[in-house]
Amino acid sequence: MLILIHRSSIDDMRKSIKKLATKLTDRYDTGIRFTDRAIHIDTTLAHKHIDIYGRSGDPTKSDGLLPDFWYSDRRDMDFWFQNAACRVGGIRLDDWEDVLKIVEILVREN
Numbered sequence: 001m002l003i004l005i006h007r008s009s010i011d012d013m014r015k016s017i018k019k020l021a022t023k024l025t026d027r028y029d030t031g032i033r034f035t036d037r038a039i040h041i042d043t044t045l046a047h048k049h050i051d052i053y054g055r056s057g058d059p060t061k062s063d064g065l066l067p068d069f070w071y072s073d074r075r076d077m078d079f080w081f082q083n084a085a086c087r088v089g090g091i092r093l094d095d096w097e098d099v100l101k102i103v104e105i106l107v108r109e110n
Contacts, residue, residue: 001106003052004067005096006059006081008074013037013056016096020052023100028107046106052099071096 005020007013014036021034024041031045041050053065059072059080070081071093078092085091093099 001048001050002065002067002069003050003099003102004055004065004070004081005052005099006055006070006072006074006077007096008056010056012073013054017052017054020096020099024103041103046103048106050103050106066090069093069099069102071098 005013005016007016017034017037017039021032021039024032024039025034028045031042033040033042037054039052041052043049055065059077065084066088067081067085067090068088069091070085072078072081073096081090082092093102
């Protein structure tokens with residue numbers, strides 16, 4: 001499963017990923033690895049592998065990612081992510097912290 005968080009600036013994106021990683025590691029002891037641009041949750045914690053990628057800037061350079069869930073802080077970027085996400089039935093999140101709710105649901109299903 002892929003979750004994409006797009007922020008306008010690289011600093012905002014890194015802060016979001018760091019804050020999210022901190023909240024996840026506070027809740028769960030194992031199964032989480034992270035860098036300044038991504039969080040990886042393995043199958044010891046959730047029923048399927050979850051990748052959370054942070055991106056910033058030009059959405060056309062999102063490496064052809066097809067997110068199951070995505071968030072962008074700029075509505076003018078929605079077009080790009082909707083096109084990619086619709087190929088896998090992806091859903092736009094209203095807030096980047098909604099990622100926590102998605103992870104909680106997937107961990108509970110495990």
